[in-house]
Amino acid sequence: MLRTVQATRYVLPLREGGSLPAIVEADDLGLYVAKFRGAGQGPLALVAELLAGEIARSLGLRVPEIVFIEIDAALSRNEPDYEIRHLLKASAGLNLALDYLPGSTMFDPAARDAASPAEASLTVWLDAFTQNVDRTARNANLLLWHRKLYLIDHGAALFFHHNWATMHAKAGSPFAEIEHHVLLPWASEIQSAAAQARSLLNRETFRHILDQVPGPWLDSIPSEQTPAEKRTEYVDFFLRRLESSAIFEQEAIQAHARLV
Ligand SMILES: Nc1ncnc2c1ncn2[C@@H]1O[C@H](COP(=O)(O)OP(=O)(O)O)[C@@H](O)[C@H]1O
Ligand SMILES: [Mg+2]
Structure with a gap:
């Protein structure tokens, strides 16, 4: 069963993709990459992330631990960036997150x-x-x-x-x-x-x-x-x-x- 953690701090946006994921700290002192329910792709992107990610894990492939992350409406209060504040407000409640892998790099065939x-x-x-x-x-x-x-980002699957x-x-x-x-x-x-x-x-x-x-x-x-x-x-x-x-x-x- 997936664990549930509480978000305690919005750390950093990860601006690469369109889904506005972010590094978030949780009450177990872990860092996670949160996928927000209130992002443009909507909750089905989180459903895909969970389903494809856990199917991958069932196959024995490596996927960072997937957890539910509870976002309190108060988390957005000190956020100066309008877009992020808006996203956090729209995502109050249950969201999905992947264990953050510090120092990881993106697989790149051009880098051999x-x-x-x-x-x-x-x-x-x-x-x-x-x-x-x-x-x-x-x-x-x-x-x-x-x-x-490690396999990440299954929001566009299914x-x-x-x-x-x-x-x-x-x-x-x-x-x-x-x-x-x-x-x-x-x-x-x-x-x-x-x-x-x-x-x-x-x-x-x-x-x-x-x-x-x-x-x-x-x-x-x-x-x-x-x-x-x-x-x-x-x-x-x-x-x-x-x-x-x-x-x-x-x-x-x-x-x-x-x-x-
Ligand atoms: N678990 C993770 N650990 C470390 N970095 C991550 C992790 N998940 C995502 N990232 C980084 O954040 C970027 C965006 O996350 P991703 O899940 O690919 O969402 P999207 O492409 O929809 O923005 C990734 O390209 C990667 O650099
Ligand atoms: Mg991606």
């Missing part, structure tokens, strides 16, 4: 960073499964920390949940965008990574992850369904995508073959 075939292949599989377009050479969203790879009514039609998508994946050059073992992934993911894994998604975060999905029913829809979607995984696995294997 490399990945192992097994890890690259499993990451490619994950991003094809979750249809994550945010793992390119320009924007790797992979941190190197103590020489190990984009199909923004089109809830037609979501299930996307379950068999080949996901041609995989050809832009930053780790594709090293992903020479997609077939065995796929077998490993399929042995680790099942209804119980998905159920356990979905059970942790706060109900109110699902309210922005335009549907008459209750949060519990929406959670079941996600579980069913993931199971269908798993059943049709050969389609996106072949696509990724072919995209890799075109590179070498």
Whole structure:
């Protein structure tokens, strides 16, 4: 189960991306990278961050610990920057945060960073499964920390949940965008990574992850369904995508073959 911490101090904005994440200190004296519910992408970006991040962890990939972070309305009071003050006010209550990895650097092939075939292949599989377009050479969203790879920033994964009514039609998508994946050059073992992934993911894994998604975060999905029913829809979607995984696995294997 994810822990819940209380934000005690807004430390520093991380201005790179559009979602205005920030380094925030919490009552356990830890530093976290907070993803705010009130940011432009809305609560479904936090849902994607939680779901794709925890699916990655289930596969044995490294993801910084994900926690819920409680933001008190008072936190914005001493914030001089209007935009940040506004964001904190709009995010009062529960938000998501990743453990901050101090001194980490972004994975960069141009700087001769490399990945192992097994890890690259499993990451490619994950991003094809979750249809994550945010793992390119320009924007790797992979941190190197103590020489190990950590996956971050899954807010843009599962984009199909923004089109809830037609979501299930996307379950068999080949996901041609995989050809832009930053780790594709090293992903020479997609077939065995796929077998490993399929042995680790099942209804119980998905159920356990979905059970942790706060109900109110699902309210922005335009549907008459209750949060519990929406959670079941996600579980069913993931199971269908798993059943049709050969389609996106072949696509990724072919995209890799075109590179070498
Ligand atoms: N857990 C973390 N530890 C250290 N730095 C991080 C962490 N998460 C994000 N960052 C840094 O903050 C930047 C923005 O975070 P990210 O999650 O990629 O959000 P976005 O791209 O939507 O702004 C990253 O590119 C990275 O440099
Ligand atoms: Mg990013």
